[in-house]
Amino acid sequence: MDQVPFENAFVDELPGEAAGPLGPRQVPGYCYSRVAPTPVPDPHLLAWSEELGEFLGLAKPATRGPAVDALAGNLVTGSMKPFAARYGGHQFGNWAGQLGDGRAIALGQVAAVDGSRWEIQLKGAGPTPYSRRADGRAVLRSSLREFLCSEAMHHLGVPTTRALSLVATGDAVVRDMFYDGRAAPEPGAVVARVAPSFIRFGNFQLMAAHGELDNLRALADYTLRHHYPELGPPSPAVYVRWFEEVARRTAVMVAHWMSVGFVHGVMNTDNMSILGLTIDYGPYGWLEPYDPDWTPNTTDFGSRRYAFGQQPRVALWNLMALAHALGPLVDDPQALRPGLDLYADTLAATQHALMLRKLGLTPQGPAADADDRALTEALPEALAGPEIDMTIFFRQLSHQAPALLAAPARADELLDELLAAAAYAVVPGEEQLLRQWLRRYAQRLGQEAASGEAIRARMLGANPKYVLRNYLAQKAIEAAEAGDLAPLNTLFEVLKTPFAEHPAHEALAAKRPDWARDKPGSATLSCSS
Template sequence: MSSPTLSIAPVDQVTFHNSLVDELRGEVAPNKLPRQVPGYHYSRIDPTPVRDPHLLAWADDLAAYLGLSCPSERGPAVDALAGNLVTDSMKPFAARYGGHQFGNWAGQLGDGRAISLGEVKATDGSNWEIQLKGAGPTPYSRRADGRAVLRSSLREFLCSEAMHYLGVPTTRALSLVATGDEVVRDMFYDGNARPEPGAIVARVAPTFVRFGSFQILTSLGEIDNLRTLADYIIRQYYPELGAPSPEVYLRWFEEVSRRTAVMVAHWMSVGFVHGVMNTDNMSILGLTIDYGPYGWLEPYDPDWTPNTTDFGSRRYAFGQQTNVALWNLFQLARTLTPLVTTDVQELNKGLDVYRTTLAETQQYMMLRKLGLTAQNGDEDRALLDSLTDALAETQVDMTIFFRQLSHAAYRLLSATDHAIQPLFDELWSAASYPELGTEQEALQHWFGRYAARLRQETVGAEAVRDDMLGVNPKYVLRNYLAQQAIEAAETGDVSVLNRLMDVLKTPYAEQPEHDDLAAKRPAWASTKPGCATLSCSS
């Protein structure tokens, strides 16, 4: 059966569908004042108009898939993407959810600055929700203003798309719109609040339902609402599991656990650090969601977190992400116990699925990053373990190390043993940070073991190199690159943003004319705000 073909139209002229609003229990918000909203899944609420919406950036590939045409800088389509225009088929809403934040139950949270317009049908017939982040206050805004600044919106726009092109399960971003308004923010919560340019990012996903969407319902004894939400998610997004039932709820939790494991394994493979893995930031579809104080591992440090709010405990550091995801899944399992009429211990199978899937996926991905395909069992596991130890000890640049290793592997397969040292010296020179030290013994020893193991491969050198280059990106969205794009955009120059976006669409290609975007983090960026660390403020 061929996929349906849809005409390309501006976003203000497409027909929106509203399955979540139509099938779940919601209220029509009487006003935009913050309050508790018991008994509902969402609140119907319109975005708050902005002064001068104008388009800054547009995701062409995603738009084509959604059947949307690129709008002009100003006009009705941009008005819709800024929340100034609500069309007849839209049913805007803010979702209600709770969550554990930094390990502590926070109660009701909800979409405090995100308002979903509804769903559009993509060219393959699937439905995708469009959500405006920074669209104004909702009943869930608590003490905030419901707005977002340009710096955080640009970062979310770029990273959503960059992660997609890396092959990481993720939500997407369609547009970045400047609002013409200023938003006051205290970037590091240090008493230095200042006005910043405002912006709205239109982010896209099949659904933005998250672990916390279920948690808030169980925590308040809203079991009917819990079951209704679970049934909706299974019917809409997990139909292959069958009609909802206690047995299907168990299989569904196992699948959520599997998808979460695959997502986190992808993060670890490319050095992505989410920065704020609260349960309300965990997608029920296993997608990377809510790009806030994220970062990319540059010097390899398992204890590194980009989030200044997390400096005390480093709960969400790079090396903790696999454990935190498991903890979050455990909280979801506890939430789902009212739906399971058999032994609730059966939910533990989902946690086992996470552990097994994570271990298998991580090993598979790491072996591919090393160009190893033959099965050597314990030897390979030991090689991988010693690599992570060596990387942590030497703190080389993760992205550059694996990219350079891809080229070194090609030469190793045709080199004699005496060529190993020059190849390692080249690798070290490219990937090390001299300011962090010159101790290289552990990594050098590992490289010798790797060279011997690599020569056990039976495939050709070119095949090994090409496969490694296909999984070891040359370009990732380093924080200092995003910061440069932000600073330029704040002056009205979006050329830096556009160039970065174009390069990140093909992160595994050499693109030698853009080598500067693959460079190590400059020394000046190690302490500059926005380049090394960020806060949750946006």
């Protein structure tokens, strides 16, 4: 890292604040503020993504040394031009005004082995003008969660930002985890996260809200040049096509979330990537008992705005906010409306295609499409009654597919096996919808030309055995805080191949234990997490 040449297109091509007071303040008229990371007392490497490092042409550094100093923010090399981006956003549906990178500082871009450019950003590297009342730091708890989940989502095939490293800082950071007045010091950390860009919906929103139309156009044109060059030179018509592509990518991302049971937890517009990537891993979680109204975010318990089942609707709302911000760039803001329709159509088509894959089914033609959609759309309600663990259900179903294909009449018998493996609680009668659904599914399997074993194999390739359950992350956090990195390393390695069996690590595929139902960090979290 200390020898890597950085490029600085964002800083070089967009208007920014070259220097200014470090304290929290409004920064009108700019796209970013130049700001250096604040050094920490004892940076040392805790975790490293070998695959991402190789892609970026970076070797794993020693535990301590110049490379880790750069990853912690203690060393700024001559080619880096660190900055914090300025943006705003809607938080829980309310306009929050200026937000910005309050604890994230970008170092610049590096060239990957395929020639693509990737921005490296240090989260937890110290205060910026956008830190508001906070200290710009991050705790090990939240940093470890972001490191693990970024890479886990990538290996699941979900569009996401990545994480390169997790570095302990050697200092203590005071946090009130549940905003209940019990603030306490926690070990600090910095995660180096990586993406082609961290530009968000909120970057454009803030400029539109402040009437900074020159900056709005400059940022839009920059985004087109660097991240959507296939759309052509900027023009009102190209801005429309660009919005449609953002909407399409957002739909694909959300469909993938829904297919694996992922709940982002805080889908504010400032947490929406302009590239359609999952960004800002805070109070996320995976469905364990299937419940469309479940949210992992304690801050959201009142409205459940960001619950699992609300994510498609919220993404559409966020796209509407982006369309409003981009309106001044087009001849007629109504020209952006088809992008919203494209979002809805893409979401429905992608969700259906992903669900067919998870069920081992192939399209049988237009005449059968309505029946297939009825089958896939009936499953969520069927899962909700008996508190089914979504991940275990689909994995178990993958193994049962050959038996269901060979003997559809065994559906009731196999349901009992499914419930024993995947249900948290079964109230007699609540499994009836799932029983009916499984019978229909068994009959539908009979229309497939492939053998039972072939169907099983493709289902196992679409249904992960391992996901980053919150209780697993919490166990890794507690061990790391005590100086034991073995659980972190084991979990990280398993999550890199989530569709494999890993017989030595069956415990990492288990249902959430009873003790984790209400334990802080093991099921639900706050925005401080």
